[in-house]
Amino acid sequence: MKTTQEIRQDFLDFFRDRGHTVVPSATLVPASDPTLLFTNSGMVQFKNVFLGSEKPNYVRAVDVQRCLRAGGKHNDLDQVGYTARHHTFFEMLGNWSFGDYFKRDAILWAWELLTGVWGLAPERLLVTVYHTDDEAFGIWRDEVGVPVERIVRIGDNKGAPYASDNFWQMADTGPCGPCTEIFYDHGAHVAGGPPGSPDEDGDRFIEIWNLVFMQFDRQPDGTLLPLPAPCVDTGMGLERLAAVLQHVHSNYEIDLFQHLIKAAAALTATDDLAHGSLRVIADHIRACAFLVADGVLPSNEGRGYVLRRIIRRALRHGWMLGVRGAFFHRMVEPLVAEMGQAYPELVTRRDTIEAALGAEEARFAETLDAGMKVFEEVAARAGDTRTLAGEEVFRLYDTYGFPVDLTADIARERGLGVDMAGFESAMQAQRERARAASQFGGAITLPSELASSLPPTRFEGYDSHVGQARVLAI
Ligand code: ATP
Ligand code: MG
Ligand code: MG
Ligand code: MG
Secondary structure: OOOHHHHHHHHHHHHHOOOOEEOOOOOOOOOOOOOOOOOOOHHHHHHHHHHOOOOOOOOEEEEEEEEEOEEOOEEOHHHEOOEOOOOOEEEEEEEEEOOOOOHHHHHHHHHHHHHHHOOOOHHHEEEEEEOOOHHHHHHHHHHHOOOHHHEEEEOOOOOOOOOEOOEEEOOOOEEEEEEEEEEEEOOOOOOOOOOOOOOOOOOOEEEEEEEEEEEEEEOOOOOEEEEEEEEEEEEEEHHHHHHHHOOOOOHHHOHHHHHHHHHHHHHHOOOOOOOHHHHHHHHHHHHHHHHHHOOOOOOOOHHHHHHHHHHHHHHHHHHHOOOOOOOHHHHHHHHHHHHOOOOHHHHHOHHHHHHHHHHHHHHHHHHHHHHHHHHHHHHHOOHHHOEEOHHHHHHHHHHHOOOHHHHHHHHHHOOOEEOHHHHHHHHHHHHHHHHHHHHOOOOOOOOHHHHOOOOOOOEEOOOEOOEOOOEEOO
16 A cells, blocks of 8 residues: 555656656745745745746646645635544645646546556546536546546536636636546545535545646636636645545545554543544644744744644644643654655754744643633533623633634534624724823733734734634734
8 A cells, every 4th residue: 555655756756757847845935925824735836937927947847735724815724623634734746737738638647647557446536627618528528438427517606706616716817717626436435425516515525636727817807818828737635645545534544644643642642543633633733843844933923823823723632632741842753754754844944843832832831721721611601692702702812822713613612602703892902902001101911922022903814614704813
């Protein structure tokens, strides 16, 4: 059976043999795109190539891109621990054509790699195409030989102007085009329906590979002009693919994750290897370690606050498993053992990573235990509304360092919600008190959490199950 490391290498080899230049992963902090919080897909580092302002010396590329979907446009943080297929940090395998080959080669190679090289049973695979993309439909049916009942046409998304699950675009104008996605059927014993069905959001039919065909240039008036040199951008989740190739139904059961989960179990003295908290810790150590490796440190704003929130979520899961001391920074060692070969920066920056995580761990340890007791009291007062009062959520945030999404996450486990509007107004009131106090030059008592680095008042939007509310992220 192939290890995750071997699968990563197979992918690079397959496309290198077909004339692709191997390009290293970019960092999680996008180098040239201040509008983007994190690198969330393979195309980020090639954005300027697609826009035409950068010309690499190759027209075909292959890479394994580390990605983070824990803030900004893509946020899968609240899926972690709840689905078998979502991580905050994951690796995206991609092959690229910059004005070279197009739909036919991209589709035929994807099929050859999956069914030929890796031997996946064709009858387990389903594909989707954009509803008007007869060209892709025809290639799948006539050249690959996929039966029409397993080729699903996917239309536009509910009401969103140009968005659709199977139509990709970089922005409101510019390069865009249809996608075709490949799904694997894990079997009838797993819950979930095929793509395009009402219960598609399950773990039975798992999307493994997205092939994007950039063929249009959308004009400000919405017209689609054909691009002179169409491009291909593909992305396949390494962990999902490994699950398929290792005959398991969850990403968390692949070799890489099992090693991390065992390490987490040892550090937290947990016997039950299937415990959900171990999965979350295994997920979060990757996100946190790579963020630090790529230059992010825990802080109260922007990227640093996303890191802080993920670390605190992991620490809370450790607490749930009964840990009362430091453990999380000790996950760096097994992570380096697992991924250091593919990512040498983990090895060279190991000390920094351990120190940063350890410091944050020590800091949160001062309030975590007391905060959890307060949470229990607050939860007991939720009453029939099944909602935690905004004032109380604010107190947890202000005095105990519980980011609002952490509180919402714990509440969700108990079937409780959070009064976001109430939290926001408590936060606003606090800000006004601080402003008034500083006007009079008086000594104000800032919460210990904020005292060191209160930034200018600032909102960071972030998507989460607690609603579309804008959440203060300082
Ligand atoms: P899904 O619909 O399952 O959330 P997606 O459509 O958002 O996936 P894409 O943006 O198309 O994903 O990314 C390309 C590939 O990256 C996906 O086909 C999948 O294999 C993988 N992938 C996407 N999000 C995640 C994640 N959070 N964790 C692990 N792999 C992911
Ligand atoms: Mg998604
Ligand atoms: Mg999808
Ligand atoms: Mg997709």
